[in-house]
């Protein structure tokens with residue numbers, strides 16, 4: 181049997197979807213993303229795929245693998261200095277996977293894969309100008325403009341999480357830059373943003389904040405989800421964090437609108453998916469203040485947390501149909 185494999189490399193989980201020639205997902209596997217060395221990510225992907233394709237009834241030949249991954253990507257076929265996996269330098273993906281499976285490999289940004297599957301299969305399929313924005317561990321985007329999937333010279337078009345929203349650069353991003361959107365509003369950035377807000381708030385106002393007390397007395401690093409849970413209880417610090425993050429998200433989204441003029445922006449990523457109601461309540465009313473373009477529809481992705489994986493499996497099975505991806509297909513003869 182021939183297989184087509186889509187892989188979604190997230191900051192915390194690597195997921196593989198094994199498809200038949202019609203693109204039907206017949207099996208899936210997932211492993212935690214543990215980067216312990218230059219080759220450990222590739223080894224994880226190989227293990228995830230082999231656990232499904234080298235055993236039992238599913239034994240067969242892999243025809244093509246599409247890896248949709250957090251960026252930034254480079255032309256050598258790997259990830260370079262990923263912001264969410266600090267100090268890792270260059271992580272090769274394409275050549276080691278090609279050596280292991282002897283098949284064509286396509287490497288794309290995870291949000292680009294998500295934008296493609298929204299264009300082809302989503303609720304807004306067929307819309308000519310569509311943007312996918314992910315707010316999860318990091319922040320990124322994928323863009324369809326005038327019907328065409330935008331890629332950029334190295335596949336890094338729309339690394340929107342690294343747009344500067346705070347020119348005073350108070351918080352440092354995982355990429356090393358100052359004042360980036362991701363440093364404040366992503367899952368990895370929100371806890372540091374909360375601490376900087378707490379430092380600025382009058383101590384009298386913080387007296388009633390359970391979140392503040394927890395932060396002061398717990399040595400464990402706080403997670404973004406904790407801030408959202410405290411906001412549900414009306415915690416004064418948590419609400420202030422979400423209020424200010426709402427303004428920054430509005431600035432980021434307005435910049436996306438100014439750059440790409442989409443009909444629709446579809447949001448994904450762990451921070452958005454668990455908290456869309458509260459995030460959009462704090463963000464949407466302010467977006468129009470930062471753009472003069474006609475407002476697009478702002479909504480959740482059609483595929484929830486599966487969008488990058490569904491995009492990767494679509495590319496793996498139907499790559500020939502997408503002219504934009506031609507330069508990104510690798511097969512050594």
Ligand SMILES: [Zn+2]
Pocket residue numbers: 263341342353354355356357360362
């Ligand atoms: Zn950055």
